Every structure is written in C-alpha cells, then in structure tokens.
Amino acid sequence: MPADASELATEREFLAEARSQLGRMRDRVAALDGSYAGNWVSAEILEATLARRMEQLTDDPEIPLFFGRIDLVAGETSPTGESFHIGRRHVSDPDGEPMVVDWRAPVSTPFYRATAKEPMGISARRRYGFARGHLTAFEDESLTRPELTGDLSDGDLSDGDGDAHSEILEAEIERPRSGPMRDIVATIQPEQDVIVRMPLESTLVVQGAPGTGKTAVGLHRAAYLLYAHRDQLTRRGVLVVGPNKSFLRYIRDVLPALGEIHARQATIEEIVGDHAPVRATEPADVATLKGDGRLAEVLRRAVWSHVGTPEETLVLPRGSFRWRVAAYEAREAVEQVRARDVRYALGAAQLRHALAHRVLVQIEETGDALDDKAWDVLARTKPVRDYAAAVWPAVEPRRLLHRLLSDPEFLAEHADGVLTEDEQALLIWARPPRTAGSARWTTADLVLLDEITDLLDRTESVAHIVVDEAQDLSAMMLRALGRRAATGSLTVLGDLAQATTPWAARDWADVLEHLAKPDGHVEQLTAGFRVPADVIELAARLLPSIAPGLEPPRAVRRARGRLTITPAPLDDVLVGVGIADLEGSVGLIVPDAAVPQVRDTLAAVGLTYAVVGEQDDAEPDAGPVADGDGPDGDAADGAPDDGSEFDFHLDLVPASLAKGLEFDHVVLHDPAAIVAGEPNHATGLRRLYVCLTRAVTSLVVRHDDDLPPELGLGDRDEMVAVTGVRYPLGTA
Numbered sequence: 001m002p003a004d005a006s007e008l009a010t011e012r013e014f015l016a017e018a019r020s021q022l023g024r025m026r027d028r029v030a031a032l033d034g035s036y037a038g039n040w041v042s043a044e045i046l047e048a049t050l051a052r053r054m055e056q057l058t059d060d061p062e063i064p065l066f067f068g069r070i071d072l073v074a075g076e077t078s079p080t081g082e083s084f085h086i087g088r089r090h091v092s093d094p095d096g097e098p099m100v101v102d103w104r105a106p107v108s109t110p111f112y113r114a115t116a117k118e119p120m121g122i123s124a125r126r127r128y129g130f131a132r133g134h135l136t137a138f139e140d141e142s143l144t145r146p147e148l149t150g151d152l153s154d155g156d157l158s159d160g161d162g163d164a165h166s167e168i169l170e171a172e173i174e175r176p177r178s179g180p181m182r183d184i185v186a187t188i189q190p191e192q193d194v195i196v197r198m199p200l201e202s203t204l205v206v207q208g209a210p211g212t213g214k215t216a217v218g219l220h221r222a223a224y225l226l227y228a229h230r231d232q233l234t235r236r237g238v239l240v241v242g243p244n245k246s247f248l249r250y251i252r253d254v255l256p257a258l259g260e261i262h263a264r265q266a267t268i269e270e271i272v273g274d275h276a277p278v279r280a281t282e283p284a285d286v287a288t289l290k291g292d293g294r295l296a297e298v299l300r301r302a303v304w305s306h307v308g309t310p311e312e313t314l315v316l317p318r319g320s321f322r323w324r325v326a327a328y329e330a331r332e333a334v335e336q337v338r339a340r341d342v343r344y345a346l347g348a349a350q351l352r353h354a355l356a357h358r359v360l361v362q363i364e365e366t367g368d369a370l371d372d373k374a375w376d377v378l379a380r381t382k383p384v385r386d387y388a389a390a391v392w393p394a395v396e397p398r399r400l401l402h403r404l405l406s407d408p409e410f411l412a413e414h415a416d417g418v419l420t421e422d423e424q425a426l427l428i429w430a431r432p433p434r435t436a437g438s439a440r441w442t443t444a445d446l447v448l449l450d451e452i453t454d455l456l457d458r459t460e461s462v463a464h465i466v467v468d469e470a471q472d473l474s475a476m477m478l479r480a481l482g483r484r485a486a487t488g489s490l491t492v493l494g495d496l497a498q499a500t501t502p503w504a505a506r507d508w509a510d511v512l513e514h515l516a517k518p519d520g521h522v523e524q525l526t527a528g529f530r531v532p533a534d535v536i537e538l539a540a541r542l543l544p545s546i547a548p549g550l551e552p553p554r555a556v557r558r559a560r561g562r563l564t565i566t567p568a569p570l571d572d573v574l575v576g577v578g579i580a581d582l583e584g585s586v587g588l589i590v591p592d593a594a595v596p597q598v599r600d601t602l603a604a605v606g607l608t609y610a611v612v613g614e615q616d617d618a619e620p621d622a623g624p625v626a627d628g629d630g631p632d633g634d635a636a637d638g639a640p641d642d643g644s645e646f647d648f649h650l651d652l653v654p655a656s657l658a659k660g661l662e663f664d665h666v667v668l669h670d671p672a673a674i675v676a677g678e679p680n681h682a683t684g685l686r687r688l689y690v691c692l693t694r695a696v697t698s699l700v701v702r703h704d705d706d707l708p709p710e711l712g713l714g715d716r717d718e719m720v721a722v723t724g725v726r727y728p729l730g731t732a
C-alpha cells in the first residue's frame with residue numbers, strides 16, 4: 001500500500017474509533033438522570049444540563065468529527081511531539097485522554113494561525129477532505145520544513161511568507177453555495193481567528209466589504225465565547241441581532257452546527273417589540289429624526305420633569321401620634337435622591353424611604369427602637385406613598401411619548417435648545433390619536449419607548465451581543481442595544497458602504513459612542529470569500545459615489561466569476577440562464593415593487609421558487625409560502641416543516657431583503673428601479689451595491705435603457721469590455 005493510502009486507512013480507523021467513543025460518551029450521559037441531584041431545583045438544572053450535553057454529543061454522520069490535525073514540535077511542552085485532531089466538539093477515550101479537541105480550545109489556535117514564519121510550536125498541519133461524512137483525503141503542510149510541503153504557492157490567502165497552498169481550503173471556498181449559511185470552522189483564516197478569539201471584555205467593530213466573512217466571524221465569535229466563558233454566558237445570555245427575520249432564518253443553523261443553541265437571535269424590532277406592536281410606518285425624515293441621539297436628552301428631560309417640589313407637610317398618623325415631615329425637609333429629601341443619579345422608578349422608591357426615615361428618626365427620639373423592617377413598613381404606609389407619588393409620580397412610557405408627540409408646548413418645553421422649531425414641528429403628529437392606547441406606533445417610536453423605559457428602570461444586560469449590519473441602525477437603536485450590553489460587550493459587524501437606511505451611521509466612532517462603548521476598537525477584514533473578481537470590479541465602480549474612503553474586497557476566489565449585463569427581456573434571461581440546470585442556489589433580486597409582476601413572469605416560464613420574507617406574513621410556524629414544488633419536489637406541502645426560503649433552488653428576493661444573503665447565481669433585475677426605490681439617490685446606489693455583491697459564481701444584470709450612470713457603463717463598447725463575450729444574453 002502506498003504511504004498515503006496506508007496513512008488514510010489509519011486516519012479512517014481513528015475516525016471510526018472517535019465516533020464509537022463519542023457514542024460511548026453519549027450513552028454515559030443518557031444513563032444519568034435528575035435523580036442524582038440533591039433537591040428538585042438542582043434536579044431541574046441537572047436535567048437541563050444533561051439534555052444540552054446529549055444534544056452536543058449527537059453524532060451527525062454527515063458532519064466530519066474532525067477536520068484538521070496539528071503535530072506539536074517535540075520539546076518541552078510535548079516530549080514526544082503529540083498530535084491533536086481538531087473538530088467541532090471534544091471527544092475523549094475511556095481514560096479521559098483527548099481524541100478530538102474542540103476547535104475553540106487554546107491548544108487548537110495554531111491550527112488556524114501558525115505560519116512558516118511563526119510556527120507556534122507545531123511542526124505540521126493536516127487538513128482533511130470529507131465527502132458526506134467519509135474521509136476521502138488529507139493534505140499535510142510542514143511548518144518547520146516548508147520545502148517538504150510541495151505545491152508551494154503564494155496564493156491569495158497566504159501572507160506571502162511561503163505558506164502552502166491548500167487544495168482542501170480552496171475547494172471549501174469555491175464550493176457551490178446552496179441552502180442556509182454554513183459554518184466555516186474548518187477554514188477560519190488567521191485575520192478572522194484573531195477576531196473570533198478576542199477577549200470577552202473587548203467590544204469591537206468589524207468593518208469589511210461584502211463577503212469578507214463578517215457574519216461568519218461574528219457567529220464563530222459567539223460560539224467561541226460560549227465555550228470560553230460557558231457559565232457566565234449561559235447564565236447572562238448571548239444575543240445575535242440581525243437586520244430582518246429572513247436573514248435570521250438564513251443564519252439560524254450556524255450556531256447549532258457548532259453545538260451552541262443558547263443564543264437568542266432577534267431583529268431590533270423584536271427586541272423593542274415588548275413595548276407595543278408596530279402598527280404604522282412613517283416618512284423617512286420623521287423616522288430619521290426620531291432615531292437621532294439628541295432625542296435621548298429630550299426624553300430624559302421629559303421624564304425627570306415629573307419630579308415636583310414639595311410644598312406641603314407630610315402627616316403620618318401612627319397610633320395616637322401624628323408624625324410630621326415639613327415641606328423643606330421633603331424638598332431636601334428630593335434633592336438628595338436626585339443627586340444619586342439613579343433610575344427614575346428607583347428614585348421614587350428611595351424618596352419613600354427617605355421620607356419614612358425622617359419619621360423613623362422622630363420616633364426613635366421618643367425612645368422607641370425600630371428596625372429596618374419597621375422602616376420598610378413606614379415607607380409603605382398610604383400617607384407616605386401618596387405624598388411621594390404626588391411629588392414623584394409614576395410615569396407610563398406610552399402616555400409620555402403620546403403627550404410629547406401630540407402636545408407642541410410640552411415638546412417645546414423639553415426640546416428647547418436641543419431640537420429646532422422645524423424639527424419639533426416634524427415630530428408632532430398631524431392627527432394625534434386621542435389616547436396612548438389608540439396610538440399606531442412605528443418602529444422608531446418603539447425605540448423611544450425603550451429609551452423611556454430604561455430611564456425609569458434599568459434594562460437587563462446580557463453578557464455579549466453580536467450585531468450584524470450595524471451600519472443601518474440609528475443612534476437611538478444603538479443606544480437600545482448598548483444598554484442591553486451595559487455590563488457586557490459587543491461584536492459589531494458592518495460595512496459603511498452598505499448603509500441603506502436614511503439614519504445610517506457615517507462613522508464607527510459614533511456608533512461606539514451611541515453604544516456607550518467609546519473604548520471599543522475597529523478591526524478590518526479585507527479578503528473577499530464570496531464575490532468573484534469580475535463582479536467586485538463592477539460593484540466597486542459605485543464606491544467613489546457611496547463610500548469614497550472604502551476599498552473593495554480582495555477576491556480570494558480563483559474563479560473570476562461570470563458576469564453578464566443584458567437588456568434582454570426578463571423571461572428570455574430566465575430561460576437563457578437555464579436556472580433549473582444550475583448547480584447551487586439561485587437568487588432573482590428585483591425591486592420590491594416589481595415582485596408581483598416578476599411572479600407572473602416566473603409562472604409564465606414555469607419556474608418554481610420561494611419568495612424571501614414572505615414567510616413572515618404567513619401564520620407562525622406555517623412553512624414558507626412557496627410557489628410550486630419544494631426542494632423535495634413535494635408541491636402540496638411546500639418546504640419541509642423546519643425549512644425556509646433558503647431550502648429552495650430559486651429564491652425571488654425583494655431588493656430590500658437581499659442584505660447579508662448570498663446565492664451561487666444571481667439574476668439582478670432592473671438596477672435603475674432598485675436605485676429609484678429608495679428615499680434618495682445615494683441610498684439607492686448603496687442598495688444597488690448590496691444587490692450586486694450577493695453572487696458567488698455568476699451574476700446577470702438585466703436592465704432597461706437607464707443603467708445608473710455611476711456604473712460607468714454608458715456605452716455598449718464599455719459594457720462589452722466589462723462583460724467579455726457574454727453580452728448580450730437572451731434574444732436582444
């Protein structure tokens with residue numbers, strides 16, 4: 001047997017043994033139950049822990065149990081030069097010796113970061129190739145003697161110091177995309193790994209062009225932190241924030257595939273959705289103003305304006321006595337509580353106690369010794385409660401916001417010097433609802449309600465938040481997230497060039513300020529794993545108009561991609577592309593307003609598809625709304641029960657929902673209308689930039705005669721030069 005074949009056989013045996021040991025670990029956990037616990041509380045906790053452990057130990061034969069190996073240099077730390085197989089979870093033998101180490105364990109770090117220049121104590125790195133769970137190949141790279149590795153190249157992924165080119169790595173990057181997002185645990189790159197393993201305390205912003213792996217890195221960082229700080233993070237929570245529900249469905253499998261099921265994934269609307277349902281939208285200028293950070297000051301003033309000045313004596317009858325707190329003493333108490341700078345509701349409670357304390361002192365002066373319990377009782381008596389409530393009344397967030405948005409004088413009182421008169425006029429409802437209960441709140445209103453609620457009572461903080469597409473959040477939305485990480489940290493992912501909301505951030509330093517994490521720092525990702533070079537070159541033509549300071553990604557894909565720009569009718573394009581025969585997923589990105597018309601076109605050419613986002617309008621837990629056959633060819637049932645639009649071969653994507661998604665092939669319909677669909681031209685161009693950068697293998701841009709001039713494709717010769725021989729496609 002050739003050396004490689006015998007080595008492969010040895011590795012396969014090792015894999016079989018590791019699988020059987022994983023089965024043994026699972027059986028052992030299955031044999032335990034809550035009865036081992038001392039009382040019912042710990043029994044419940046133990047049962048939950050065991051259930052989680054069982055899930056972690058589930059062996060999916062399709063998912064490789066390990067994907068890499070490192071060989072330590074024989075020496076001080078490893079006298080015999082041990083090897084470690086690296087996988088998604090830890091597997092040990094009956095003696096407790098590790099057979100596979102978790103990719104997040106410190107010992108695994110060199111697998112991701114070692115280079116020939118800095119071998120980090122390892123002599124060799126091995127990568128494995130798998131097909132449907134079967135080990136089919138391996139590839140060795142010597143770090144101490146790189147000349148032994150063979151096929152050395154200075155490929156785009158290497159740092160130019162002679163690191164080996166990896167076929168397995170390249171195959172993973174070039175693989176056709178289909179279905180929801182997958183993890184990248186086997187191929188995390190050094191610049192990404194540095195971000196993934198940053199300490200929990202650091203808040204960081206990851207700025208990166210489309211397809212540089214920001215979402216992937218953010219999710220792997222969440223998985224890493226859950227591993228490295230298990231107790232703290234499961235107790236205090238991890239939150240992943242995405243731009244919309246379809247995006248969350250797109251990424252929902254990544255953390256569970258990494259063994260982590262305890263992170264909440266939510267949109268900002270869901271996060272602030274507890275205050276009231278969203279029942280209206282509003283003009284962009286109003287929403288933008290409501291998202292402005294200055295509103296925080298207006299709300300702060302409005303809340304605290306409720307605290308009055310005591311003018312009367314508090315009289316507290318007790319037995320045959322009537323205890324008194326003079327108005328001037330009550331005023332002192334109010335001042336003292338205010339000086340403590342506590343939340344409004346806590347201030348109210350403290351005022352009750354401060355008043356009660358003044359009574360307590362008088363009682364004690366008569367020789368009665370009272371304890372803290374008596375103090376509490378005094379603070380809860382009706383005269384004290386009534387007096388405090390008159391001076392420091394309860395504030396109801398919806399009522400307060402209703403008043404601010406419907407009473408110009410009340411607003412002016414609190415917005416004076418903060419908002420101009422015109423801005424104040426813009427905020428006031430044209431037709432104010434009669435009561436707060438009948439108000440039709442917008443998303444921006446809910447964010448204001450969240451701010452008011454936090455002024456009243458401290459919002460609970462989680463241990464870590466990963467925020468994706470953060471460039472699109474308003475200052476007030478960022479504040480809402482920042483307060484949820486007040487005692488934790490954040491990983492903020494975004495790209496200023498992809499900002500498509502009128503209130504979007506212009507600068508990451510501002511974002512960090514609004515999050516109340518001014519010490520956070522900005523990391524950049526530059527290697528593009530999604531978009532092929534020819535497509536990047538086209539999209540980058542927009543950068544000078546939309547984000548002059550930003551660079552396009554550096555494509556690491558070998559294939560330059562297939563780019564076609566054509567004025568052919570959409571039905572001809574759809575037929576010409578041969579969608580049904582394409583390997584990998586296909587996204588048809590269209591202006592939002594064109595969705596109904598494009599549905600007709602798709603029906604006319606006989607293509608089946610799902611519509612991204614349509615599932616959100618359906619009944620909760622009903623499968624996606626799909627036209628025709630699902631991925632399993634079952635027309636009646638649509639997608640599988642737990643499926644989503646991303647399980648379909650062809651997705652119809654409204655341009656407003658394209659952000660964050662990727663498809664192997666993209667047909668982009670009517671770029672001019674996509675630009676025109678936004679409130680202003682600059683935002684329209686950014687939306688187009690997002691839509692142009694969703695493709696992994698091929699992009700067809702189907703346009704009418706009005707391509708946006710910023711693409712610089714005015715004349716046909718230029719277009720032919722950009723798209724090569726593939727212009728035009730279809731029958732034009």
Ligand SMILES: Nc1ncnc2c1ncn2[C@@H]1O[C@H](COP(=O)(O)OP(=O)(O)OP(=O)(O)O)[C@@H](O)[C@H]1O
Nearest residue numbers: 184187188189210211212213214215216529530660
């Ligand atoms: N190290 C890697 N190895 C293999 N694939 C990778 C790697 N990093 C990223 N990718 C892949 O590149 C694609 C783009 O990643 P991702 O969606 O995280 O990028 P992004 O920066 O968030 O893009 P966008 O700005 O468009 O949202 C995904 O398919 C992801 O799996």
